[in-house]
Amino acid sequence: MRKWLPLVAVCLGSFMLIVDTTVVTVALPEIGTGLDASLSSLQWVMNIYTLVLAALTLSAGSVGDLLGRRKVYLLSLAVFAGSSLLCAVSPGAGVLIAARGLQGVGGAAMFVTSMALLGTTYEGKDRGVAMGVWSSVIGVAAAVGPVFGGLLTESMSWRAIFYVNIPISLVTMVLTKICFTESRQPANARVDFPGIITFALTSGALTYGLIRAGEDGWTSGLTLGLFALALLGAVLFVLAERRHPSPMLDLSLMRDASFLAIMLSTIASAWGFSSLVFTSLWLQSVVGLTPIKAGLALLPLAAATFLASTLTGKRLHEVSPRVTITAALLLVGVGCAINGLVIDGDSSWTAALPGLLVIGAGVGVGMPATASAVFASVPPQRAGMGSGAMATFRQLGQALGVAVLGLVFAHVIREDLDGKVADAASAENTLTSGRPTTLGVLHDAGAHGLTAVYLASAGLALVAATATAAFIRKRPHAAPETR
Template identity: 55%
Template structure:
């Protein structure tokens, strides 16, 4: 039993982090009323967290390689806990947003090292089992956030969604200190400051640009400026990393079609999660469900994802990632396609259940294979880099998905409502705030718009699935594989 305590520590930290990306959503109206702030300002309680995750995640994985992954995990856990306390005690909006940003920094450092910690603690069948359960916890946490947020906000206070992190952090900290061994460190003389700074510029500008695109449109001047800065930062980052003898991110990995395809699969799966944002908006803004009711409607995906990862995914560690990742993406495609076909003007919350079950199966089966393939792409002492890269692509996929799908959702609603009894722009925008008029035309437009959101996601998942079948090869490299083969991302042949 002792050997599984590191898994428990990593799962507790990951659960807390992922829940905090969604738990705030249902509490924003209560926060705004309590602090006397407009709801538009409170959106930054969500946005600043996303921004911090996008900037810090990859750097944290690299620092874990240099200073020790357990040390970075423990420090980040302490930062996360203290920031959660500050969020719960915040007396005004500025303090809450600032504390939430610090919480995002701590969360990014945690998620940037968790997969690498599992890779260092377990090998072979045990690694497959550990990654399976960890992936199951991630899927369950993403869907459980709205449920937990609804319960705590409705029966206690919005401050409880932050205070609950404190006891979990204490338990996780004790388990990490007592049972998680320190990892070997990469032989590198100094921190890659240039890489960290240029990547932060790229990630920060891109994430902020995506946030602005969702709020103000893709063609707005400040949005385009952010994307321009992001492009320049990315080019400079790539140039500097190629000149480094021991770079924060080995650019050569992206010359490997298998590695790039796995990253595409990570982003596609993240966009599927982004669909939940607009599913929740539809459930609350069109169907008029309570936050708790909307969370309950997502239970089929949460339960299926957990069961699939823990009962199926963990047993597939010897199967080629081409099969597991491809099957997961195929199930995501089927699930999103089912949602598109079944959403109509008379649809209700349970209409979504079959599609959510298929998406949950896809996440549960594909997740462990993706994680194993990423770990196999680099030597053990650089697993923090791979872990951080995967977490960064996951975060960008979610941010891009929320922004792009938001344009699809609102544009489709406005188009569907044109010529109807409700003003298209007003009704479409009011759905997100829960103030949409209760009219048949709004129900029809909401279902139509959400259906297109799922259709777009299905198309991306199908593309990622095809690329996986064509370019992902081999099974996870064994623990004793030569470092040269692992470092270049060449998996073992099947």
């Protein structure tokens, strides 16, 4: 039993981290009322956390490799606990936004070092089991976040969603000190500050550009300017990595078709998971469920993810990642296609259930297989780099998915309502904000928007499945040690 205590420590931290990416969604109206915050401020309460995670995940993995993964994990937990306390006592929106950004700093380091700790603590079948359980916890956390947030907000206050992180962080810190020994790169390796700065610029500008694209359109001046800044940052990052003796990312991996296919599968899986944002809107605006009930309607997906990841992590660790990752993407694609074909304006929440179960199974199969394939492609002393790359591509997939699918969702609704209602803009805003409506034409438009989202997700998943089947090696070999 003692050998699984490290897994408990990692799962506690990861559960808390992922819940905090979604728990705030339900509490935003109460936060706005309690702090007299504007809509723009509330959007930043959500977006700053995502931005910081995207900007720092790869950097945090590299720092963990150099300074020690156990040390960085403990520090990240302390930062997360302290920033959660600051969130809970925030007197205004500005302080809350700053505290959420600090949460993102702790969360980025926590996420990538937790993956690296699992990858270096367990081997063989035990690693498969650990990755399966960890992946299932991630899936459950993402689904129960809105339910958890709704229960705490309704029974106590919005501040409770942040207070609850403090005892969990303290327990996790105690377990971490007991269970883990320190692991790091050789002592002569140096922190890659140019790489950290240029990658933060690249990923931060790209993620914020995707956020603005979803709100202002892809051709707005700010959106295009941010994408240009991201491109410049990427060029500077490559130049910095080529010159540094201990680069935070081994660029030779980017020439490996197998590794790139694994990263594409991570993007596609995260993209498919982004469709749940619009499913939640549909459940609330069209089906008429409360936020808590909408969260409960998504729990079958979490259950399927938990069962699939636990079973496959334990039993399929010897199977080629080409098979498991391709099968996972096919399941995600088929599940999205099912929902894209069966949901209509008269559907209840049960119409989405078969597709959600298949998507959940696909996510559950894919997460442990992808994590294991990534760790097999890098040397053990660079486990943080591998987990950082995976986490970064997952964040990119989520940000890209929400931005692009948001445009698809809104465009289809707008086209469907054209000429059918007097105030199309107001009607569209009702559907995209999740406010319940009883108007039949809005039910049809909302359903058509959601089915378009699912069909777009299905297409990407199937393209990614083709790429993984063609390019992932049967048995990835460890990358050579970086300079």
